[in-house]
Amino acid sequence: MDTQKKMQPDAESRISVHDQAQASIPRDEDRDTLLHYYYQMVLIRQFEEKAAEMYAKAKIGGYCHLNLGEEATVVGFCAGLEPSDYVYTNYREHGYAIGRGISPNAVMAELFGKETGCSHGRGGSMHLFDIERHFMGGYAIVGGQVPLATGAAFAISYRGSHEVVACQMGEGTTNGGPFYESLNLAKIYQLPIIYFVVNNQYGMGLRVEKGSAVSEIFRKACAFDMRSERVDGNDVLAVRDALRTAARFAREQHEPSLIEAVSYRFRGHSVVDPDRYRDREEVQAGRAGDPISAFSARLMAAGLLDENGVREIDEQVQQDVDAAVQFADESPDPPLEELFDYMYADAVAPGDTSMKGEE
């Protein structure tokens, strides 16, 4: 990968999200793997639509941010990593959790606040976690996960092991201090980390050009002499390949890098956002780049999928999502007597008389 070339803000680096449907599928791609990507994208789409529905029914509380429109970005991200790699994300992370192999049941149960949720109902939509799958958390303070992910990479480097860390964030995060501090630390300590910026072009309602002095986010990495590139976030294979390349770079060269995936958020910032700041034409244009229809068109053009296949996958996913809702609905709430569980990792010190929440 030629860093210098990628860093030039020229026409080549600009992504047209509509090019993908014309792109053919490379011959060496494995059919089952491709269909699995497609299945996962559809699963995330339907899961998120169902989450919105469940939110409207008050089954889900708090805030709820959806990955609708970002399915190729999410699935490509997960597909480019090894199971032993570590993932940190922000609060728009249902899809990433599912993509990392957390069951939709455990994710939906967490959204429902149930004991069977992947954070035992303590975290909710914005704080999914699964230590076994190295899904190291959704984080809801913008930028908060970036130093943490950098530290995980520090630990890998300290131990001399071969995992990498992938840290997802939105483009709005790249305007805050934690981003800059982390990239600097990663570069000076040569940490095996991929900073993965999903540029869906809005930080809540603020357009990227208004919030960021440099709206081609990948160019920010040059301040740290860090390798970076921009990919079409609507192209699952492009995102996967970018992750693979960056992961190899991290594993073999012990170097951090940054990937910007240009994507589009189909709905508002969160479920309750009426999305009044984007005009209809823009949203329609954004939706026209639907990564799922684009990918299914490519698969069909390559003869790897037909209408029947699409229908079968849709039906299978629908069953999975319905099962997740049923599982979440029927799961127990966390018991009240366990309110203080997980406060501290150690047993109470002998002789301590303080309140439960203190120790």
Next chain:
Amino acid sequence: MMAEITYRQALHDTLREELLRDENVFLLGEEIGTFEGSYKITAGLLKEFGPKRVVDTPICENGFVGMATGAAMLGLRPIVEIMTINFIVLAMDEIVNHAAKIYYMFGGQCPIPLVIRTPGGGGQQLAATHSQNLEVWFAHVPGLKVVAPSTPADAKGMLRTAVRDNNPVIFLENLALYNTKGEVPNGDYMVPFGQAKVTKEGADLTVISYSRMSAMALDVARRLEQENKLSVEVVDVRSLRPLDRETIVNSVKKTNRAIIFEEDWRSFGVGAEIAATLQEEAFDFLDAPIKRVASVEVPLPYSKPLERAALTGAKQLMEAIDELKPRRRR
């Protein structure tokens, strides 16, 4: 076996021993390596352990505290030095929103064995942004532990406990304590958290304190005893969270009078919490209103006379004792 060493030496030796004991322990912070520490706590450690175990960081408190927290998530045991507690403000997000929350918020899947050492305290003409006592901010937060040793022995015993604890610990030091000397037990000496210590027994009233003010309270109490004026009991809280309410309450049940002596600002301070506990749990035993002796509520001024007027100290404590003492000796 005991040895008389400084508070600084006790910290240094304990860091060294923990680095030797556990490969997962490492130090990081600004100027702790090549420069050997702004207050020389880490002197010689880079040379002995190398740059992997003693990590000089750039000036980015939020970044490196978050990095330490992330390293702790994968099982390392980082010991962070924040040059002074004033700079910890830059790292509040990673400490309060992340280190303190991760174990609970993710349902107990990932402990954070993290120590953040940092000195507080004023009185050296360092002015408003270099003289604060902000420990109460952290003591307020469930998920953190906050300890504040006042003697070299406790510095050793509590630092050792902190390093071996699986939770984020704010370890409060004090600039004016670094050169103080005291007997320190040899060997694998540990002081558990959540246990206050009655550092001097007394009958007339109780002074409750922590960190440097606790050492000062002990001096004042000893002086009053030698002069045969008053028998003052001193409780060194040592650990703000968890807080050993029982020892505090029992002392006041015995003496019936309480002064809380603290270097931080009075409003919403450590004294407010302890006074509230005393009225809840020892109301019927109190012979007089509880007194709080704390610093004056201004940003600490540079001018020496103004600084002296703003800080609390032995004089203010003596005045409070004089006002509160029983009219007849027991």
